[in-house]
Amino acid sequence: DAGITQSPRHKVTETGTPVTLRCHQTENHRYMYWYRQDPGHGLRLIHYSYGVKDTDKGEVSDGYSVSRSKTEDFLLTLESATSSQTSVYFCAISDIAHSYNEQFFGPGTRLTVL
Amino acid sequence: DQQVKQNSPSLSVQEGRISILNCDYTNSMFDYFLWYKKYPAEGPTFLISISSIKDKNEDGRFTVFLNKSAKHLSLHIVPSQPGDSAVYFCAASVGNQGGKLIFGQGTELSVKP
Numbered sequence: 503d504a505g506i507t508q509s510p511r512h513k514v515t516e517t518g519t520p521v522t523l524r525c526h527q528t529e530n531h532r533y534m535y536w537y538r539q540d541p542g543h544g545l546r547l548i549h550y551s552y553g554v555k556d557t558d559k560g561e562v563s564d565g566y567s568v569s570r571s572k573t574e575d576f577l578l579t580l581e582s583a584t585s586s587q588t589s590v591y592f593c594a595i596s597d598i599a600h601s602y603n604e605q606f607f608g609p610g611t612r613l614t615v616l
Numbered sequence: 617d618q619q620v621k622q623n624s625p626s627l628s629v630q631e632g633r634i635s636i637l638n639c640d641y642t643n644s645m646f647d648y649f650l651w652y653k654k655y656p657a658e659g660p661t662f663l664i665s666i667s668s669i670k671d672k673n674e675d676g677r678f679t680v681f682l683n684k685s686a687k688h689l690s691l692h693i694v695p696s697q698p699g700d701s702a703v704y705f706c707a708a709s710v711g712n713q714g715g716k717l718i719f720g721q722g723t724e725l726s727v728k729p
Contacts, residue, residue, distance in 0.1 A: 506659075533715060544622075544705055544719035545660070560716065592659050596715050604650070605715065607659030 505529050506608040508593050514614045521580040523611050525593030527573075533596040534576040535605065536560075536568060538589040545592065551576055583615045619643045620708050622720035629727050635693040637723050639706030642687065646708040650717065651680060651691050654703045663704070664691070696727045 505528030515521050525534060533552055537545040537560075547560030549568040557568050565587060567579045580587055590612050594605040621640045629635045639649075647668040652660035666673040666680045666689070673680050679692045693700055706720040 535715075537719075542721055544620075544721045545707075545717075546719070547716055550716065561718075594659075598715070604662035604665070605717065607652075607661070609657070609659050 506593060506595055506606060508591075508608040508611050510611060511609065512612045514616065515583055516616050517584055518582050521583050521613065521615075523578045523591055523593075523613070525576040525578070525608060527576075527595050529595060529597070529606070530573060531595040531597045531606075532573070533598070534570065535594040535596070536566075536576065536578045537592045537594065538562065538587075539592060539610075540589050548578065548591075583613075585615050587613065588615045589613060617642075618721075619646075620706055620718050620720040622704075622706055622723050624723050625721070626724045626726070629696045629725065631698055631727055631729050632695045635691075635696045635700065635725055635727065637691040637693075637704050637706075637725065639689045639691075639720050640687060641689075641708050643708070643710075643718075644687070645710050646718075647711045648709045649680070649682060649689050650707045650709075651678075652705045652707060652719075654705065654722070660705060693725075696725075698727050698729050701725055701727045 507526045509524045535550040536548040539545045546562045551557045551570045569577045593608040596605045650665040651663040653663045654660040682689045703722045703724045705722045707717040
């Protein structure tokens with residue numbers, strides 16, 4: 503299994519509070535991705551990173567920001583959480599940014615915003 | 617607008633029989649298609665992929681078929697086993713766009729002993 507951990511694994515928070523989710527990898531892969539999974543939508547890309555300090559938006563980036571100061575860590579921040587951001591969040595990594603190359607996913611973080 | 621659609625939320629199959637999971641897409645620019653499998657409380661894991669220059673790719677019990685004219689792909693599992701019970705996601709991408717994947721909604725497969 504690829505070495506990917508996500509923390510926390512579960513979090514309950516209140517509307518309006520800031521939340522940071524962490525993805526940590528030990529594979530030294532260059533590319534990292536944040537997805538959210540919701541019923542009826544599958545997985546949707548939030549942000550991705552193609553190197554340290556290099557990030558770009560995905561299809562559902564509003565309300566989220568990311569940072570990558572080290573190869574191994576990719577942080578997802580909700581500046582002011584809303585109930586619509588209740589979801590399961592997955593981090594993924596890849597050593598090649600091409601679709602034929604599989605992405606390895608972390609175990610997920612279940613976030614509930616009350 | 618959902619570019620990748622899996623119209624069957626669930627599928628139930630008897631052990632030993634064939635499971636067929638379907639996926640439709642709308643973007644003709646997609647040139648790679650992948651299937652991921654997901655167990656509860658775990659992240660998705662890669663299963664099989666196919667390039668748009670092919671119409672079939674096989675890996676053991678798993679075969680993916682691509683019909684570009686119909687913008688349709690399917691995953692065949694033969695024979696189905698109880699351990700195959702999971703949610704299956706179809707995903708598509710344009711090959712040189714940073715590996716960004718567009719996923720379908722998923723189909724939950726249940727294989728009955």
